[in-house]
Amino acid sequence: MPDFFDIAAGRLPAAQLAANFADAHPPLTPHEAVVEASRCYFCYDAPCIEACPTGIDIPSFIKKIATDNLRGSAMKIFEQNIFGGSCARVCPTEVLCEAACVRMAEEERPVSIGALQRRATDWLMQHDPAPFTRAPATGKRVAVVGAGPAGLACAHRLALHGHEVTVLEARPKSGGLNEYGIAAYKLADDFAQREVDFILSVGGITIEHGKRLGRDFDVSALRRDYDAVFLGIGQEGVRALAIEGETLDGVRNAVDFIAELRQAEDKATLPIGRRVVVIGGGNTAIDAATQARRLGAEDVTIVYRRGVSDMSATRDEQEWAQTNGVRIRHWATPHRLLGEDGHVTGVAFMRTKPDAAGRAMATGETYVLPADMVLKAVGQVFVADPLHADGTLTLATSDGRIAVDGEMRTSLPGVYAGGDCVAGVDLTVAAVQDGKRAAEAINAFLAR
Amino acid sequence: MADLSINFAGIRSPNPFWLASAPPTDKAYNVVRAFEAGWGGVVWKTLGDDPPVVNVSSRYGAVSYNGTRIAGFNNIELITDRPLQVNLDEIRQVKRDWPDRAVVVSLMVPCVESAWKNILPQVEDTGCDGIELNFGCPHGMSERNMGAAVGQVPEYVQMVTEWCKLHSRMPVIVKLTPNITNILAPARAAKAGGADAVSLINTIMSITAVDLDKMAPEPVVDGLGTHGGYCGPAVRPIALRMVGDIARDEELAGLPISGIGGISTWRDAAEFIALGAGSVQVCTAAMHRGFRIVEDMIDGLSNWMDSKGYRTIEDVRGRAVKNYVHWGDLNLNFKTIAEIDQDLCIKCGLCHIACEDTSHQSIAKLRVDGARRYEVIEEECVGCNLCAHVCPVDGCITMVPQPNTKPKLVWANHPNNPMRVPEAAE
Numbered sequence: 001m002p003d004f005f006d007i008a009a010g011r012l013p014a015a016q017l018a019a020n021f022a023d024a025h026p027p028l029t030p031h032e033a034v035v036e037a038s039r040c041y042f043c044y045d046a047p048c049i050e051a052c053p054t055g056i057d058i059p060s061f062i063k064k065i066a067t068d069n070l071r072g073s074a075m076k077i078f079e080q081n082i083f084g085g086s087c088a089r090v091c092p093t094e095v096l097c098e099a100a101c102v103r104m105a106e107e108e109r110p111v112s113i114g115a116l117q118r119r120a121t122d123w124l125m126q127h128d129p130a131p132f133t134r135a136p137a138t139g140k141r142v143a144v145v146g147a148g149p150a151g152l153a154c155a156h157r158l159a160l161h162g163h164e165v166t167v168l169e170a171r172p173k174s175g176g177l178n179e180y181g182i183a184a185y186k187l188a189d190d191f192a193q194r195e196v197d198f199i200l201s202v203g204g205i206t207i208e209h210g211k212r213l214g215r216d217f218d219v220s221a222l223r224r225d226y227d228a229v230f231l232g233i234g235q236e237g238v239r240a241l242a243i244e245g246e247t248l249d250g251v252r253n254a255v256d257f258i259a260e261l262r263q264a265e266d267k268a269t270l271p272i273g274r275r276v277v278v279i280g281g282g283n284t285a286i287d288a289a290t291q292a293r294r295l296g297a298e299d300v301t302i303v304y305r306r307g308v309s310d311m312s313a314t315r316d317e318q319e320w321a322q323t324n325g326v327r328i329r330h331w332a333t334p335h336r337l338l339g340e341d342g343h344v345t346g347v348a349f350m351r352t353k354p355d356a357a358g359r360a361m362a363t364g365e366t367y368v369l370p371a372d373m374v375l376k377a378v379g380q381v382f383v384a385d386p387l388h389a390d391g392t393l394t395l396a397t398s399d400g401r402i403a404v405d406g407e408m409r410t411s412l413p414g415v416y417a418g419g420d421c422v423a424g425v426d427l428t429v430a431a432v433q434d435g436k437r438a439a440e441a442i443n444a445f446l447a448r
Numbered sequence: 449m450a451d452l453s454i455n456f457a458g459i460r461s462p463n464p465f466w467l468a469s470a471p472p473t474d475k476a477y478n479v480v481r482a483f484e485a486g487w488g489g490v491v492w493k494t495l496g497d498d499p500p501v502v503n504v505s506s507r508y509g510a511v512s513y514n515g516t517r518i519a520g521f522n523n524i525e526l527i528t529d530r531p532l533q534v535n536l537d538e539i540r541q542v543k544r545d546w547p548d549r550a551v552v553v554s555l556m557v558p559c560v561e562s563a564w565k566n567i568l569p570q571v572e573d574t575g576c577d578g579i580e581l582n583f584g585c586p587h588g589m590s591e592r593n594m595g596a597a598v599g600q601v602p603e604y605v606q607m608v609t610e611w612c613k614l615h616s617r618m619p620v621i622v623k624l625t626p627n628i629t630n631i632l633a634p635a636r637a638a639k640a641g642g643a644d645a646v647s648l649i650n651t652i653m654s655i656t657a658v659d660l661d662k663m664a665p666e667p668v669v670d671g672l673g674t675h676g677g678y679c680g681p682a683v684r685p686i687a688l689r690m691v692g693d694i695a696r697d698e699e700l701a702g703l704p705i706s707g708i709g710g711i712s713t714w715r716d717a718a719e720f721i722a723l724g725a726g727s728v729q730v731c732t733a734a735m736h737r738g739f740r741i742v743e744d745m746i747d748g749l750s751n752w753m754d755s756k757g758y759r760t761i762e763d764v765r766g767r768a769v770k771n772y773v774h775w776g777d778l779n780l781n782f783k784t785i786a787e788i789d790q791d792l793c794i795k796c797g798l799c800h801i802a803c804e805d806t807s808h809q810s811i812a813k814l815r816v817d818g819a820r821r822y823e824v825i826e827e828e829c830v831g832c833n834l835c836a837h838v839c840p841v842d843g844c845i846t847m848v849p850q851p852n853t854k855p856k857l858v859w860a861n862h863p864n865n866p867m868r869v870p871e872a873a874e
Contacts, residue, residue, distance in 0.1 A: 038514035106840070
């Protein structure tokens with residue numbers, strides 16, 4: 001029995017695995033929801049609304065829960081955010097609406113806005129799977145590239161306005177990162193697909209899977225065949241560590257690990273290392289590390305090159321990982337991946353310390369963490385290749401992503417973009433807002 | 449340690465907390481549990497003539513408010529549904545076993561002298577401390593010309609009280625119904641009839657809710673509902689006003705008052721006592737949380753009295769009565785203005801929107817360097833208190849009385865009063 005190369009599937013009994021990947025935060029009961037809703041002060045000019053990237057009228061939807069008007073509550077949410085169901089589950093509310101809640105100033109215990117949003121949206125999705133009414137058909141056709149939150153939010157809003165939408169998606173399933181990139185226990189019970197079905201219930205949206213931009217079609221064809229185009233193509237690339245040993249067996253991209261885990265019919269078939277090192281400081285690192293623990297990894301460590309408050313994962317997310325038995329080590333950067341017989345055996349880290357500007361500065365001091373598996377989560381990057389034609393980029397970029405103006409317009413007339421492929425915070429809720437705003441801009445453009 | 453013992457119209461109890469005549473005092477089992485928990489007395493659930501009444505199944509309705517249960521409560525239950533002798537035997541035994549506690553017996557029999565003459569000696573023979581006349585029950589019994597049907601006619605109140613004083617030596621407490629225009633009329637009638645005390649309020653005629661599926665008032669009995677008697681925290685302000693009206697009435701001076709109506713805490717009790725009550729009766733709060741609530745009532749009242757230097761209940765009783773005046777006695781030159789403590793403000797905006805939409809547009813909504821800030825516009829503020837009431841943070845908005853440079857001015861002397869009393873000629 002080697003004390004390295006220890007990667008195995010089925011480390012935990014089936015019942016334990018099922019429990020580990022079930023809903024991490026079960027819904028409020030109806031009574032809990034009313035009590036929690038009653039904690040909302042129904043603020044005027046409420047700070048939480050301002051803190052929500054999609055601008056949901058939070059006090060209004062909560063008031064409607066308190067009065068048992070759950071349909072009205074859910075529609076209030078969906079009118080601003082058609083992904084209200086998944087945002088209720090995955091939004092970092094502790095740094096958005098709940099951070100702004102006036103009860104934070106009063107008692108440091110905000111109204112549980114996310115949990116209440118889930119109460120309302122779950123209720124409507126269960127009681128009325130198709131609550132939307134479209135405007136009369138306009139005869140206009142819009143192409144949306146990417147069936148993630150940005151693309152589908154855009155498609156839904158366009159469909160409401162009476163346009164016909166074709167969504168072109170490279171992957172076999174819709175949902176984008178909700179389907180492939182987020183921890184299973186956050187969107188349990190196939191929620192991402194149920195939400196897609198709910199969104200598509202509006203009608204007027206056709207999704208074609210297996211259609212990849214740059215391979216099966218290009219932007220100029222879309223501009224020729226459709227009245228307008230929206231690009232919600234996300235970030236296809238993964239940043240490399242660019243250090244020795246990156247090709248060793250057992251070294252993986254965290255996003256691939258998460259996607260595979262999300263798609264696995266049976267979690268017991270997924271191989272996982274006994275000792276896992278995750279490199280990075282964002283939500284992907286947290287999701288990868290926590291799910292590694294929940295698959296049965298014995299010893300999981302996240303290593304981040306800077307400090308606690310520099311991590312893009314919120315403090316709540318970090319604590320969630322820690323209560324799941326993940327150790328987080330700060331101020332160290334991977335220096336070399338160690339291996340034997342082509343397999344990773346550990347990671348040599350160099351200790352860092354903040355320079356005058358707070359950036360990580362190497363100290364020269366190193367240590368080694370033994371590892372059977374290494375998951376890289378140091379960031380995703382936008383890949384512009386599919387936008388090239390005849391060797392030149394067809395539209396303008398800015399800071400490595402597609403350049404857009406305040407109305408999500410790209411440099412090409414009639415072509416809009418949003419979500420992770422444009423600048424901004426990489427959150428579902430921000431992508432939804434981009435898609436929604438682009439749809440309104442497209443609607444105005446088509447009405448000319 | 450304050451002395452909480454009372455002598456109420458000749459009825460002694462170790463503390464002023466009595467359980468009101470209601471389901472919690474229907475039988476010895478409950479009453480003994482109450483005494484074990486520390487209650488100073490009980491008013492035994494109303495006795496009547498045999499054969500006993502019959503109660504319906506489905507008896508209580510309630511008003512929940514923002515997730516808080518039983519903000520208001522109502523019942524369509526009648527008087528005791530047990531045979532008279534069973535109650536009398538239990539009362540006798542309980543009083544014998546608990547001689548230091550007050551055991552008052554509530555009574556309701558038809559409005560004929562023979563009925564009262566018949567039951568009174570039987571009750572007196574139990575050794576109980578006094579009787580309370582149930583002239584208040586607003587449902588079921590009133591339709592049989594008892595309860596509120598008597599209490600709403602001052603002449604009947606006086607007549608029955610006289611019978612009770614004539615045919616027994618027990619202290620007589622007359623329980624008043626609030627379902628009347630002027631509470632002073634039945635109170636004065638009770639006094640004229642020789643009552644030793646009054647107790648109030650009985651329940652208020654009410655429908656707590658309509659079941660929108662069954663389309664019937666709650667509580668629903670086989671598809672139908674009827675009005676009930678309302679009680680619980682929601683009725684306390686109504687009870688306080690009626691107690692205060694009696695306490696300050698010159699004709700009723702010296703008439704002991706047992707305060708009833710939504711009393712749930714020692715503070716509620718202290719307010720009733722300050723407005724003139726010599727004992728207080730509790731029901732809904734005990735039905736909500738059990739008899740153990742009396743522990744904090746006793747402890748809290750005692751601690752509060754110690755902190756204020758009050759040694760006995762008599763030291764507190766009626767202290768607020770002289771300050772309960774008619775509107776015409778209020779000083780129109782008094783002015784108070786809202787003040788917002790910016791360090792405590794949580795920026796909910798409720799003071800602003802309440803004032804802006806529904807009052808005097810005297811709270812400005814500002815942004816200072818992007819941060820919300822709400823400020824009182826003093827020249828517009830009329831001192832209505834609304835903002836202080838809507839503010840969710842204790843102590844954030846206070847009403848600050850302004851220095852008074854003018855003499856007191858009441859409506860009778862105000863220039864705007866067409867009926868103003870003319871100034872005496874020089």
